[in-house]
Amino acid sequence: MRRAQIHILRARLPRCLAILLSSAIVLAGAFAAPEEEPIAPIPAGRPIDSPKAALGERLFHDPRLSHGDVVACASCHTLAEGGDDGRTRSVAANGALLDFNAPTVFNVALNFRLNWRGNFRTLEEQNAAVLLDAQLMGTNWEELLSKLGTDADYLKAFAEAYRAQPDRENVLDALAVYQRSLVTPDARFDRYLRGEAGAISSEEEEGYRLFKDFGCTACHQGVNVGGNLFQKFGVFANPFDDTPPSDGDLGRFTVTGVESDRHVFRVPSLRNVAVTAPYFHDGRTASLAEAVEIMGRSQLSREIAARDVDLIVKFLGTLTGEHEDRPLAGKAERAPQ
Structure with missing residues (x-):
């Protein structure tokens, strides 16, 4: 009224x-009711089909899924650290650098699209592309299924999980079921959102306030603190002036051919961002503080004061969750390789 x-x-x-x-x-x-928070905690206890997840975990770590038995999915997504590979850009099967920095596999199922260009809608679709891509795992279904079909342990596992022999559909399903299990709940910030006193410090809480006041939550919100929309990298300032142009910099333009999609990317999740350096689609910096400064200039048209950068970085550190009941390991600023 x-x-x-x-x-x-x-x-x-x-x-x-x-x-x-x-x-x-x-x-x-x-x-x-209090003002609704732009970030939501990750729900705990996501139901996972155990036989399928266990099979998917084995497939995820098996280099035999690649041509020549060279690399596994886990080669670029190291679960012992941040779910990525810590490199500026990942290495192709032929030893060349790929166009993109490897995104973390943790919480991947909470994204609305997959990959930096958002060119896949489902994990099954993305997994199929990775397996067959000559620059990635470079296999084909005849080769892959032949390997699985001659392994007695795999035959037993597929029979238990799917009541069938290995085929394209159940290989992709098992991988996706396992990847959907790779959520990292119970970050300190999740506990703060649930009302736990002392879950974060006063400085971290001040960093969160700045994160909201500056407008960062326009793109980084929801349960995955991002990952749910597309945005141009360089809304106010061109971030490509000091870097040689590459196809990777074109973003969704290479998928759609639409001029307005040039330099447009899927907004990355900031979950576990403190342990997933280096940052951006091209891994241009291993410093989380510098990443915040770049975002201030390119996306918000502001120079963020050093103290405010420090407070925001402290807040971002509270987004590190747990995997298998242990906080994710990793260094806050891993040097690019």
Whole structure:
């Protein structure tokens, strides 16, 4: 009800009812729901099909899924650290550098699209492309299924999980089931959102306030603190002036051919960002503080003061969650390799 309408209503009511109306308005304000937080905690206890997840875990770590038995999915997604490979850009099967920095596999199922260009909608679709891509795992289904079909342990595991022999569909499903299990709940910030006193420090809480006040949550929000929309890298300042151009810098333009998609990428999740350096699609910096400064200039058109950068970095450190009941390991600023 608008303020002017309230005043008119008060004037037309007997004094006793007007007092009751005023009291009700005050009480309603006192018990109003708090402002909704832009970030939501990761739900705990996601149900996972154990036989399929166990099979998917084995496949994920098996280099025999690649041509020549050279690399596994885990080669670029190291679960012992941040779920990535710590490199500026990943290395192709032929030893050349790929166009992109490897995103973390943790919480991947919480993204609305996959890869920096968002060119895949499902894990099954992405896994199939990775397996067959000559620059990545370079295999084919005949080769891969032949390997699995001659392994007695795999035959037993597929029979238990799918009541079938290995085939394209159940290989992709097992990998996806396992990847969906790689969530990292119970970050200190999740506990803060649930009301746990002392879960984060006063400086970390101040960093979160700045993160919201500066407008970072326009793109980094929701349960995955990002990963749910596309955005141009370089809204206000061109971040490509000092780097040689590459196809990777074109972003979604290489997928759609639409000019407005040039330099547009899927917004990355900031979950576990403190242990997933280096940053950006091209791994241009291993410093989380520098990454915050770059985002300030390119996305917000502001130079963020050093103290504010430090506070925001402290807040980002509270987004590190747990895998297998242990906080994720990693260095805050791994040197690019």
